[in-house]
Amino acid sequence: MERSKIVAIITGAISVLLAIAYLIIVQILDYRDMQPAPIMQIILDLGIRH
Template identity: 85%
Template sequence: MSRSKIIAILTGAISILLAIAYLIVVQILDYRDMKPAPTGELTMPIATQMRFNNGGSQNLKQKSMFIIGETNI
C-alpha cells in the first residue's frame, strides 16, 4: 500500500469517528427535551448613581460615582 493511500484511509477513519462523536454529543444534549435552564440562582446587575458635593459651595462641580450591585430575580 502506498503512503498516500494509508493517509487517506486514516483521514477517513478520523472523519467517521468525529462524526459519530458529534452525533453522540447531539443526542446527549437533545436528551434534555428542550427544558429551559434553571433560573433560581440568576442575578440581575443594578447600577445606581451617587453625587458628591465637595465642600458646601454650590460653585464647585459635583462628582458622580456609579455603584454596581446585584439582586436576585
C-alpha cells in the same frame, strides 16, 4: 500500499469517528429536558422593573 493511500484511510477513519462522536454528543444534549427560564427570572436578570 502507497503512503497516500494509507494517509487517506487514516484521515477517513478519523473523519468517521468524529462524525459518530458528534452525533452521540448531539443526542445526549437533545435527550436532556431543557426547560426555559421563568419569565420573572428573565425580567429580574435584565433589571426591568414593573
